[in-house]
Amino acid sequence: MRLTVIGTGYVGAVHAACMADLGHRVLGVDTDAERIAALASGRPPFYEPGLGALLRRGVDSGRLTFAATLADAARFADTHFVCVGTPQLPGTGAADLRHVEAVVDGLAPHLGDDALVVGKSTVPVGTAGRLAVRLGGTAEVAWNPEFLREGHAVEDTLRPERVVVGVRSRAAEDRLRALYAPLLREGPPFVPFIATDTATAELVKVASNSFLATKISFINAMAEICDATGADVLTLARALGADPRIGPRFLAPGLGFGGSCLPKDIRAFAARAEELGLAESVGILREADAVNTRQRRRVVDLAERLTGGHLAGRHVAVLGAAFKPLSDDVRDSPALAVAEAVRGRGAHVRVHDPEAVDNARAAHPQLSYALDVAKACEDADVVLHLTEWPQYRELDPRALAAVVRRPALVDARNALDAHAWRAAGWTLCAPGRPRLP
Numbered sequence: 001m002r003l004t005v006i007g008t009g010y011v012g013a014v015h016a017a018c019m020a021d022l023g024h025r026v027l028g029v030d031t032d033a034e035r036i037a038a039l040a041s042g043r044p045p046f047y048e049p050g051l052g053a054l055l056r057r058g059v060d061s062g063r064l065t066f067a068a069t070l071a072d073a074a075r076f077a078d079t080h081f082v083c084v085g086t087p088q089l090p091g092t093g094a095a096d097l098r099h100v101e102a103v104v105d106g107l108a109p110h111l112g113d114d115a116l117v118v119g120k121s122t123v124p125v126g127t128a129g130r131l132a133v134r135l136g137g138t139a140e141v142a143w144n145p146e147f148l149r150e151g152h153a154v155e156d157t158l159r160p161e162r163v164v165v166g167v168r169s170r171a172a173e174d175r176l177r178a179l180y181a182p183l184l185r186e187g188p189p190f191v192p193f194i195a196t197d198t199a200t201a202e203l204v205k206v207a208s209n210s211f212l213a214t215k216i217s218f219i220n221a222m223a224e225i226c227d228a229t230g231a232d233v234l235t236l237a238r239a240l241g242a243d244p245r246i247g248p249r250f251l252a253p254g255l256g257f258g259g260s261c262l263p264k265d266i267r268a269f270a271a272r273a274e275e276l277g278l279a280e281s282v283g284i285l286r287e288a289d290a291v292n293t294r295q296r297r298r299v300v301d302l303a304e305r306l307t308g309g310h311l312a313g314r315h316v317a318v319l320g321a322a323f324k325p326l327s328d329d330v331r332d333s334p335a336l337a338v339a340e341a342v343r344g345r346g347a348h349v350r351v352h353d354p355e356a357v358d359n360a361r362a363a364h365p366q367l368s369y370a371l372d373v374a375k376a377c378e379d380a381d382v383v384l385h386l387t388e389w390p391q392y393r394e395l396d397p398r399a400l401a402a403v404v405r406r407p408a409l410v411d412a413r414n415a416l417d418a419h420a421w422r423a424a425g426w427t428l429c430a431p432g433r434p435r436l437p
């Protein structure tokens with residue numbers, strides 16, 4: 001089948017490459033000429049494991065091509081996936097739909113009768129209905145929310161846990177089922193194809209991220225209670241997660257959630273519900289957001305405690321800049337928020353990240369960066385472990401103790417081996433673990 005993917009960022013580039021790998025003919029379209037040039041030569045414009053090989057395979061086979069205009073898109077196919085950004089508006093945190101609207105307005109004059117515009121961007125409930133009116137004519141709008149996680153985007157796309165489509169006709173449902181058929185056939189495990197109306201499909205996405213965000217904030221609220229009572233949040237999380245009704249995933253306590261999705265999506269959802277007069281239904285999301293923001297301050301306070309109560313003039317090493325490991329994405333990165341806050345208290349901050357330094361430097365040019373961990377830690381008064389890259393777990397605490405001014409560590413992700421670091425002479429603290437020495 002033929003399809004286009006409009007917007008080739010973290011979602012669109014992966015969707016385009018994976019759809020081509022399934023055997024479809026795919027045209028990627030983006031307003032960013034540099035991005036299009038990179039993709040067309042088989043180079044991923046960001047770090048995502050497995051994407052490079054898939055892109056090269058698609059480009060070499062001729063099944064994956066790229067273009068710059070929406071007129072090209074309309075000529076190429078009748079099915080158009082919209083994967084442009086829906087960032088947060090200042091103030092209420094509502095979603096900014098200007099890119100989605102620009103795509104619909106730009107496509108409209110070029111579309112044939114049989115066109116299907118399929119949104120993958122995360123949008124407030126009701127958006128597809130509004131866009132259908134805006135699109136006019138006989139072209140149809142459907143919504144197919146995206147659930148991929150950065151760092152696992154290729155496997156999440158090729159082996160999804162479910163495919164959800166919000167459609168307004170049987171024909172649209174059949175077309176999308178046919179597109180995804182190669183994924184649905186590959187089992188076990190069986191992959192449910194859930195066809196519903198567009199409002200439900202839009203809601204599945206924001207409800208799903210809201211649930212995940214609330215689960216993380218729940219365990220972080222428990223970490224606060226642990227800090228006040230001498231209990232241990234890691235043991236608590238392990239015991240909670242052993243109940244299959246709760247489950248162990250998304251119960252990792254620490255610095256909390258960031259990135260381009262969970263924070264903005266719960267705010268946009270809350271703003272939309274408030275617009276509908278349903279503020280009480282989403283009070284829990286405002287609270288999850290507040291708990292999450294508090295975790296960043298708590299980590300800064302731990303750093304301050306380890307430097308004897310004042311950060312001013314201290315040297316602080318920051319391990320991690322990406323919002324999570326296996327990604328170079330620094331959008332709303334908790335690590336960089338902490339780095340900035342520590343700098344705001346007068347500390348000299350040096351940041352290390354295996355993949356995200358270029359993006360971090362572009363977004364936070366006032367911070368200093370180091371290309372290896374030892375350089376970041378040189379003469380540090382405290383080391384902050386803020387993004388749990390697997391390679392940080394392999395660090396030799398003895399070797400690092402010889403490099404720093406004082407062996408003091410905040411393990412804000414509760415991911416390092418506390419015993420090994422303590423045995424190497426480090427003073428440690430971590431959120432929700434008040435009995436660490």
Ligand SMILES: NC(=O)c1ccc[n+]([C@@H]2O[C@H](COP(=O)([O-])OP(=O)(O)OC[C@H]3O[C@@H](n4cnc5c(N)ncnc54)[C@H](O)[C@@H]3O)[C@@H](O)[C@H]2O)c1
Pocket residue numbers: 006007008009010011012029030031032035083084085086099102103120121122123146147148149150260261
């Ligand atoms: N990043 C994720 O993990 C993820 C996962 C699921 C859903 N989502 C949602 O998917 C959407 C896209 O997210 P992303 O992280 O890929 O964003 P992104 O910022 O990485 O990519 C968006 C792309 O759209 C392009 N673009 C903007 N306006 C355009 C236009 N008028 N025509 C063509 N291209 C245009 C931009 O140049 C950019 O390359 C958002 O709604 C997001 O909430 C993201």
Ligand SMILES: O=c1ccn([C@@H]2O[C@H](COP(=O)(O)OP(=O)(O)O[C@H]3O[C@H](CO)[C@@H](O)[C@H](O)[C@H]3O)[C@@H](O)[C@H]2O)c(=O)[nH]1
Pocket residue numbers: 122146147148149150151209212216249250251252253254255256257258259260261262265323324
């Ligand atoms: O137990 C946990 C799990 C995650 N996090 C943090 O939560 C954030 C988000 O993590 P994750 O969900 O793995 O990353 P994303 O790539 O942002 O993916 C989320 O957001 C995407 C965009 O909507 C969705 O498609 C995915 O399903 C959803 O998991 C990161 O800062 C993590 O460090 C925790 O603090 N504790």
